[in-house]
Amino acid sequence: MLWSKPQKKPDTNLAENRQPAMAAVSTTPGEIQRTEKKETIVDLVVKLAPIIQEMIPMDCTIGVSDREKFVYYLPGEGINFGAKPGDAIPKGSGLYGAVSTGRTIDTVVPKEAYGVSFKLRGLPLKDEKGQIIGAVAFGLSLKNQEALIEVAQNVAASTQQTSATVEELASSAQQLAGSQEVLENLGKEVLEQVKKTDVILGFIHEVADTSNLLGLNAAIEAARAGDHGRGFSVVAEEIRKLSIKSAQAVKEIRDILAIINDKVMVMSEKVVEAAALSEEQAAATEEISAAMQELSTSAGKLEEVASVI
Missing domain, CATH: 1.10.287.950 (Methyl-accepting chemotaxis protein)
Structure with a gap:
């Protein structure tokens, strides 16, 4: 049998001018796909929470939630009520009050609750339309105050x-x-x-x-x-x-x-x-x-x- 030179198959991915073929892209605005998720104020607060805690010279704790559950919790040196992301917001807490009323909630947590007394402020977080999408709670130890x-x-x-x-x-x-x-x-x-x-x-x-x-x-x-x-x-x-x-x-x-x-x-x-x-x-x-x-x-x-x- 005589060896014959194999025939090269035409490259269908190349155009006639030997350049890579480009898929036609629609310029219609409705056809543009947005794959990046837009950051919310909740996300921003989560990012800023460690910096805020570092800036406060006293023992403090920070919790962030959506309308139903914790999305972030940063305990303090002496203040730690053991919350984890995904835990439901406890009723009567500053987060729950801020989400349910849309107002800033101030309360004092007695020492009997978590072993240390602290002042807690809950603040509702709203989106661009003014809708409540979560809350942030800031607890400041009252040890120095006492x-x-x-x-x-x-x-x-x-x-x-x-x-x-x-x-x-x-x-x-x-x-x-x-x-x-x-x-x-x-x-x-x-x-x-x-x-x-x-x-x-x-x-x-x-x-x-x-x-x-x-x-x-x-x-x-x-x-x-x-x-x-x-x-x-x-x-x-x-x-x-x-x-x-x-x-x-x-x-x-x-x-x-x-x-x-x-x-x-x-x-x-x-x-x-x-x-x-x-x-x-x-x-x-x-x-x-x-x-x-x-x-x-x-x-x-x-x-x-x-x-x-």
């Missing part, structure tokens, strides 16, 4: 207690100042009485001098009378001794009263100084009390701000 409120309450309680103590000190200082004023007046009265004793001592000293002089005269007359005046001489001598002792006693009393006078004057000066210090203390405690009142007011405002976070 700690801030506790600190504010402790500060308020401490400032109130301190303010009450300062007010007591101010009241005590005022009472002390009043008592010291009384002591100062008493000291002045004592000084006046000491001055009056000088007059009495002067009189006693004068009596003693007079008695001494009378005793001396009596002794002279007794000596003139001789034996008849001996008895009178003894009496005169005793009068002279008594006058001398009286004069000595007056001197001692005067020295003692001088010392008392000096001590009372020192005491009066100290009382005056203490009264001035008490007044300064009362003024200082009033200033501290006013500052504590301002601090208590600031703590109250801090608590109000914390409740809004």
Whole structure:
């Protein structure tokens, strides 16, 4: 058998000009096929959720749903209620409220529910026509808020207690100042009485001098009378001794009263100084009390701000 060169079959995919054949494409708009699915706002929120969580400096969780079920859930560090894509939206949740009412829903989830309290906001998601196609829920941990409120309450309680103590000190200082004023007046009265004793001592000293002089005269007359005046001489001598002792006693009393006078004057000066210090203390405690009142007011405002976070 002779080998014969095989005949080449014509390529039906090539046109007469040897170029690839192109299928005719219709330019009618209705015949154009769109194969790409258009992104919805739900899809965009799902993409942005991790970025949003990263931007929030506090523990937070984000859930996204369509009208019936979860399509995405991003738990926080401490907030995790275990939702998975495909799970039905629980009734009473922020997502359910936002989808069913079309309004923003704010609620506070107590600590008993998931082990940590958090503030939840549900927001409806709408398409270009304004139709609700889903919702997004953002949960923010209230741990920092609760700690801030506790600190504010402790500060308020401490400032109130301190303010009450300062007010007591101010009241005590005022009472002390009043008592010291009384002591100062008493000291002045004592000084006046000491001055009056000088007059009495002067009189006693004068009596003693007079008695001494009378005793001396009596002794002279007794000596003139001789034996008849001996008895009178003894009496005169005793009068002279008594006058001398009286004069000595007056001197001692005067020295003692001088010392008392000096001590009372020192005491009066100290009382005056203490009264001035008490007044300064009362003024200082009033200033501290006013500052504590301002601090208590600031703590109250801090608590109000914390409740809004």
